[in-house]
Amino acid sequence: MGKRGILGEGLMNLFFPQHCTSCGCYVTFSHGYPLCCECECLVQPLRSPLCTYCGKVLPSGKAMECLRCRVHPFHFDRARAVVNYSGVLRAALHAWKYRGVISLTPFFIDIMTAYLREHRFLLEVDFVLPVPLHRTRLYERGFNQSFLLSQQIGDYFSLPVSEKMVSRIRNTKPQVGLARKERRRNVSGAFQVEEGTSLRGKRVLIVDDVLTTRATVDSLSRELRRVGCGRIYVIALASSCSAERGGDSLSREIPRR
Ligand SMILES: [Zn+2]
Numbered sequence: 001m002g003k004r005g006i007l008g009e010g011l012m013n014l015f016f017p018q019h020c021t022s023c024g025c026y027v028t029f030s031h032g033y034p035l036c037c038e039c040e041c042l043v044q045p046l047r048s049p050l051c052t053y054c055g056k057v058l059p060s061g062k063a064m065e066c067l068r069c070r071v072h073p074f075h076f077d078r079a080r081a082v083v084n085y086s087g088v089l090r091a092a093l094h095a096w097k098y099r100g101v102i103s104l105t106p107f108f109i110d111i112m113t114a115y116l117r118e119h120r121f122l123l124e125v126d127f128v129l130p131v132p133l134h135r136t137r138l139y140e141r142g143f144n145q146s147f148l149l150s151q152q153i154g155d156y157f158s159l160p161v162s163e164k165m166v167s168r169i170r171n172t173k174p175q176v177g178l179a180r181k182e183r184r185r186n187v188s189g190a191f192q193v194e195e196g197t198s199l200r201g202k203r204v205l206i207v208d209d210v211l212t213t214r215a216t217v218d219s220l221s222r223e224l225r226r227v228g229c230g231r232i233y234v235i236a237l238a239s240s241c242s243a244e245r246g247g248d249s250l251s252r253e254i255p256r257r
């Protein structure tokens, strides 16, 4: 860095000091995003064994798929989340999503692109699809977090991003705090492929920030299946381990594929 660069960096640090969104310590501007190295190291990748289909962490043993996928498969083909949704990561995601700390985006994107480079089968798709937000929620929040991630992933891997093909036709309650069954009911029928959009045989990568019960991406996938989509993959930044044990309700309201 030249003298002018050092001076510029010094001025930025002086006038726009950055603080770690997790521990509050001072972070230099050149670090790139407001999360210190110590906190960054606390972000844990999800460890195998994972369910082959939905990517939930399996307790242990030889099973390749979770009980839910065995008895009542989701409508997507594969879902993967990269890191554990707890501690530092949860704090950072909340700051990003609810306090608009958009400068954290490069941190999340680095994690997701590194994972996708290693798991390239998830990229064998025709386009990237962000989970749509209802327009009321979009207005309140000011941005769609899934779209922000999708855009950057699309840019990085040269894949088109579709923002307009699917809409969220119901302004569902936030999934946080709802029981599993309620979550599924809450997002059931929430999405609609726009009329005149042909998705027959198209392969799609859905991008979301957090997966818990997977009810939202399942509902979206169900709508994509209805219009004849081909392979449906899901990638998310994080997933909570605590929600992974056992199966969801095993009701058979949705027939097996
Ligand atoms: Zn920190």
Ligand SMILES: [Zn+2]
Residues within 6 Å of the ligand: 051, 052, 053, 054, 055, 056, 065, 066, 067, 068, 069, 070
């Ligand atoms: Zn599973």
